[in-house]
Every structure is written in C-alpha cells, then in structure tokens.
Amino acid sequence: MLRRYVEDFGAGGINPTPNPKIIREMPAAATLDSDGGHGLVIGPLAMNMAIERAKIYGIGTITANNGRHFGAAAYHAAMAIDHGMIGVSMTTGGMQVLPVDGSKPMFGLNPISVAVPTNSEAPFIFDASMSSVAGNKIALAKRLGVDVAAGWISDADGVPILKEGPVPDKYFMLPTGGSRENGAHKGASMGMWVEIMCGLLGATGAGPNREGGASHHFIAYNVEAFTDLENFKNDMDIYMNAVKNTPPIPGKERVVYAGLPEHEEEIERRKNGIPYHPEVIDWFRGITGELGISWRLTND
C-alpha cells in the first residue's frame, strides 16, 4: 500500500497537511471532516476522540467523512485496548460488491474491525471485509493466473461463479458467504450497514451515490461502564483459552480465534525481523532517496 500512498500524495489525492474539524456533535458522538487526510492520520485522531468520550460517558463514537484510504481497520480498533476499552472501526472500501441477485455493485469492500482486551491471552482482534474475500486477493490471483474459489466473484453480468476457476477479465466481488444459501444476504447487509454508518451518518452518500472519498466509523466502549475491567479481562482469557483449546476436527492441527495468529506472528517478527522481498527494499531505498527522506536500519 505504501507505493499507492506515495503516488496518491504526489498526485494530490491525499492532503498531507489536513485540518480535520468536528462539524457536528453531541457529548458522546460526533462527525469529523477528515479534510482529505490519510486514514492513518485521521483514524488515530478519531479513535482517540471516541476513547476520550468513552472515558466520560461509557461509550464514544465518531463518523469521519471526506477521508482517504483507512490503512488497516484493526490498527484503529486496537487502540482502544490500551485504555481498557473495546474498539470498533469500519470504513468504506472500493465499490465492487454486488447485492444478492444484483448485477451492479451496491456497496464496497467494507471492512469491520473489533478489538477486545484480554489479560494474558492474545487479544481478540477481528478485521475483515464484508465482501467474499479482500479485493487484492482476486487482483493477485488474476496477475498470477491462478484459480479462485467458488463463491468469490461473479462474471461480467453479475452471475455468481459457484465453482473454482480462473478470474475473468471483467468481474465483480460477491458478499461474504458467496451464495444466498451460505449467507450472502448477511454479508451484503453488513456491507450496507458500513455504507450507512460511514457514508450516510457522514452525509456524503452511500453505494453508487458516494461523494467525497472514503468515510470511516469508530466506537469505543469503556468496559468499566459495564463491569469490572480486571474481571472482564480474566473472563476474556477464559473464553479465548476455551476457543483455542477446542479439539480440532480430524486433519486440522488447531483452532484459532481472530488475532491469535497475528499475535504469534508479531512476537516472531519483533524477535527476528519482518521478511521483505528485496524488490520492496530496493523500491524503499529508491523512493526515500528521490523524496530526500533519511532513514536507518535500527538493527544495523
């Protein structure tokens, strides 16, 4: 994504010095104008606004309109964890997903993230698009010429492709579930919910009538408003422990919950570094030189 961000900043698509402003509010809820700022700038700002409100009122929520790419939804939601809160974030992604039985996209690759604090277990951090799969999975399969699974995409007419096969030249994304039988109407409804909470609460349109770039939505729940935080985190440990110790079905090694593999990967990477393709490192050296940005390898 960094490449795309650098290009977008260069082309003026992202405002590098945004002046975000609250344009409407009540004590625990507000709409923020992102002023074209990047999601990784506006997201933390908005999430902190939600957290500050939740400290006082028990819950806080922000919708941010006129934004750009979100970065990663889980990054923003997980900010709540350090404050003993449950974080929720969502954003309007690319307008590529068909409603059930429809031939034109009516909502985007809209991810929802939920982050919940634990004590000693890995925190529960869910982050997934309400489309069948992330859009870049299809783009990658197309580039590599490999088949994609049944229920991931439609053909050019919008007809769901319900068996494994190559990615056609023109295609649309299907909702989570793929077919109605497997819950595509649920994926589609959750995708529309994201359009509403982000685009319509932000008064910048939804679906095919979106205006003004991406919109985001945030909630911070103060656990202490509902129950004792330490007890809650211990209860989360008990629950996450039960899930990860579910006896697996034959042929499967183990059961995981959202956030567990990522947590394990983070520990590994903090110890041994992040594996990058040499081509990425070359690009990074090149672009930082070109833009006059100095940097150093901290493990040198």
Add this chain to the structure above:
Amino acid sequence: MLRRYVEDFGAGGINPTPNPKIIREMPAAATLDSDGGHGLVIGPLAMNMAIERAKIYGIGTITANNGRHFGAAAYHAAMAIDHGMIGVSMTTGGMQVLPVDGSKPMFGLNPISVAVPTNSEAPFIFDASMSSVAGNKIALAKRLGVDVAAGWISDADGVPILKEGPVPDKYFMLPTGGSRENGAHKGASMGMWVEIMCGLLGATGAGPNREGGASHHFIAYNVEAFTDLENFKNDMDIYMNAVKNTPPIPGKERVVYAGLPEHEEEIERRKNGIPYHPEVIDWFRGITGELGISWRLTND
C-alpha cells in the same frame, strides 16, 4: 415460540414479574440485570434506556444479563426508528455453533439486528444469526426428512458437511459462510463478538462458560448527533431505492434489501390478516381457556 414461552413460564424458567435493575453504569452506558425476565419484556425496557441516553449523549448502550429468550432481535432494534435513531440489538442464542476447524460449539445462534430509519422507503431492518442458518431451519428439515444445503451443519464429529444431504441424528451448526473459503471465520468472529458484548460485558461468562441464561446488548445512535435527520432519511431513501432498483441477474426477478420483503408482508397482513394454521388457532383457544385468559378477534 409462544408454546415454548407458555411452557417455560409454567415451569418457572421465566420470571413473570421481574424486577430489572441497573447494576453498573456511566452516563451513556449501563448493565441491566434482567432478573430472569422474558426478552420481550426486558428488551423494550433496555432499548428505551439506550434511546433515552442517546437523546442526551448522542449514543446509548445497554447490556442486559440474566435474561431469557429475546423474542425477535429486530423488534428491539426497530424501536429506535420512531425516535430518529439507528438501533442495534444482539443476543446469545443456543450454544450450537462450531468455530472453524473445531469439533465443539464455542458460540451460540447469536443474532445481530440493525434498524435504520428512512423517509418513504421501507426501513432497513437486518436481523440474522451468525450461524449458517437459524437453528429451527435444521430442526424442521430433520422433522420433515428433507435435505439441507451444503455448509449448514457438521456431522457428529464436527466435520462440516459440504454437500446437500439429510440431517444426521447428531450434528452441530456451522458459522455464517459455512466453509472458511466462504467466510466462516468471519461468521465465527461475529458470533464470538456477540458472546463478548452480551455475556462478558454482563459478567456472566461466554461460550461454554455461560451462566445465568441469555444476555442481550443494545445500541441506540441518535442520527442528529452526526447529521440532520431529515437529510439522513432522504439519503437512506436514495440508497435503499438504488439497491432495490439494482438490475437483477438473469433468472432473478428483483433485488431486495433487509426489511423490504418484511415491510411488504406487513402491509399485506395488516390489510388481509395473518394466515395461521388451524392447529395453531386450536392450541391458542385451548391454552387461553386453560389459563383463563379472555380474548376476542378484533376483526369479528
């Protein structure tokens, strides 16, 4: 459900005269002890508490523990609509759903409902379990001896049944999506989210460690905190209109959104009545006589 409710009241499983109490709160958020009251008693009470908080703070949220069957999640969420608010409700259903690759249930038939006001179009009212399908669909198929779809249930060992077939004697429910390829990890994560927001914020355990009956969670969003309500409702009309006018794929008559078919059915039933099986009417006459409850047909 009415039969089950009557039996449960008779057996002392539901408290007919609950004394619900707020046991912890901050201005916009609280935990309510349902005192064993029925969901159709506690749900409206809790949703109204959330709505009252949202009038002042912009958003309000309640978790209700120690409850019983929810009734219909959409009924509670839709209460927000008359107040110019977006309603969300969820509850912990029967503990029957497997995590991906797991052989033991780790969350319930947990429905989430979202209700959003419109102006002239049918309101958006979503209500669906985070399991593959509603649990009673499988029970019904088993009773009638008909096949169920691929990805709805597992066998007795927890192995997903990924082709159409009869319901075995012992089975478990799969998450929304059915298989991991079609998003079962998303359905499972949303199902666990419901366990957390209801059971753990209510301090009565989650998944296999649930205690004290069903728990519920409610949110009311005051649209006016974010944007002008009339503009929002008009924007919702534009969006819902776009969705229902999506050109359908070949062989399909039309595209619908959550709440549209139900809205049409409600208009029809208010005009022509609700079709009941004679056996249901007989039961109703019998049980009301037995319990000494008087009633009359309002259209007589």
